[in-house]
Amino acid sequence: MLTATHLTKVFAGDVRAVRDVSFTLDPGRIMALVGESGSGKSTLLALLAGQADADTGNIRLDGVRVPGPSEVLVAGHPQIRLVPQEYQLMPNISVRENIAYALRYFEKGYRDFRVNELLRLCRLTDVQGRLPRQVSGGEKQRTAIARAVANKPDDGQSTVLLLDEPFSHLDLPNRLIVRDLLFDLVQHDKMACLLVTHDATDALSIADSLGVLRQGKLIQLDTPANVYRYPTTAYAARMTGAATILKAKHLPVLNLPGGDNPEALVCLRPEQIKLSEAGVGGTVRAVFFRGSYSEVDVEVSRYVCLRLLTTRTDLRAGQSVSVDVAAESLWWLKGG
Numbered sequence: 001m002l003t004a005t006h007l008t009k010v011f012a013g014d015v016r017a018v019r020d021v022s023f024t025l026d027p028g029r030i031m032a033l034v035g036e037s038g039s040g041k042s043t044l045l046a047l048l049a050g051q052a053d054a055d056t057g058n059i060r061l062d063g064v065r066v067p068g069p070s071e072v073l074v075a076g077h078p079q080i081r082l083v084p085q086e087y088q089l090m091p092n093i094s095v096r097e098n099i100a101y102a103l104r105y106f107e108k109g110y111r112d113f114r115v116n117e118l119l120r121l122c123r124l125t126d127v128q129g130r131l132p133r134q135v136s137g138g139e140k141q142r143t144a145i146a147r148a149v150a151n152k153p154d155d156g157q158s159t160v161l162l163l164d165e166p167f168s169h170l171d172l173p174n175r176l177i178v179r180d181l182l183f184d185l186v187q188h189d190k191m192a193c194l195l196v197t198h199d200a201t202d203a204l205s206i207a208d209s210l211g212v213l214r215q216g217k218l219i220q221l222d223t224p225a226n227v228y229r230y231p232t233t234a235y236a237a238r239m240t241g242a243a244t245i246l247k248a249k250h251l252p253v254l255n256l257p258g259g260d261n262p263e264a265l266v267c268l269r270p271e272q273i274k275l276s277e278a279g280v281g282g283t284v285r286a287v288f289f290r291g292s293y294s295e296v297d298v299e300v301s302r303y304v305c306l307r308l309l310t311t312r313t314d315l316r317a318g319q320s321v322s323v324d325v326a327a328e329s330l331w332w333l334k335g336g
């Protein structure tokens with residue numbers, strides 16, 4: 001188990017990249033951290049991987065403190081494996097040799113066995129002889145993951161897999177392959193996995209827990225379902241999916257009670273808003289076709305534009321519709 005306690009990292013110029021972040025990573029579980037650009041995701045990963053020194057706080061793996069780079073000859077920790085955003089494969093050796101390099105201290109028989117196993121698991125067998133520049137982005141990503149997990153720890157020792165934006169350069173089919181691969185690896189080897197991303201779409205479906213990073217602070221940490229349904233702030237709501245954020249003073253337009261504080265914010269997810277004959281009148285502003293459903297923006301007043309989901313295919317911009325929001329589906333946010 002990896003435990004991060006009160007981690008803080010301040011760069012020159014008083015840039016507080018990571019601020020008092022604490023959490024634990026459990027074996028066989030995936031945690032995702034989502035945050036906008038500059039929220040401190042890469043800096044936090046560098047701290048966890050032992051590649052940057054924390055100003056305060058500490059990281060422990062199975063109870064033993066992980067030293068920062070200033071305390072050791074070679075930065076990093078053998079059981080904490082980082083897959084960087086740009087993969088950092090060795091350019092002049094093949095996919096197979098890149099993976100085998102992580103096993104260079106093992107005898108050849110085991111090395112060949114393990115590399116073949118990983119090639120199969122990561123669907124790289126057919127491209128194993130090619131150089132990194134001769135394979136696709138998805139194949140590079142999977143090579144980097146295979147290399148990171150190649151060297152299994154001894155029995156009873158934890159391994160932690162850290163991934164920086166693992167889905168950002170990949171098309172949809174490759175994102176699904178990597179998502180399934182991570183799921184299998186974590187289950188199979190009982191690794192603890194932390195991935196950081198600015199796009200929660202894939203994280204929602206794969207993570208056991210989801211954290212929201214804002215300006216270096218971990219502002220919410222819960223199951224993906226709870227963060228999605230009960231975000232603490234408008235930022236957490238927007239980082240985890242489509243949301244309509246309204247000021248309470250505009251709720252009466254929707255025939256909903258406005259509460260005591262007119263400036264308070266409420267969050268509505270698209271699936272909580274229904275097209276209904278008996279609802280409040282509005283005008284379709286835009287229709288975004290998503291395949292099995294469409295996202296539709298409906299303007300109810302100058303200040304109230306709702307995003308909802310529908311399987312209807314007859315909606316067009318400018319069309320009049322009625323919408324209904326159940327009072328019990330309103331979620332009151334604690335801030336912006």
Ligand SMILES: Nc1ncnc2c1ncn2[C@@H]1O[C@H](COP(=O)(O)OP(=O)(O)OP(=O)(O)O)[C@@H](O)[C@H]1O
Pocket residue numbers: 011012015016017035036037038039040041042043044198
């Ligand atoms: N070496 C550095 N020196 C000074 N400031 C830095 C350094 N590295 C990062 N920062 C700053 O720390 C903050 C967090 O940066 P970080 O790269 O961790 O964010 P991020 O969430 O990973 O962003 P992105 O998604 O764009 O990669 C930013 O304000 C960034 O400008």
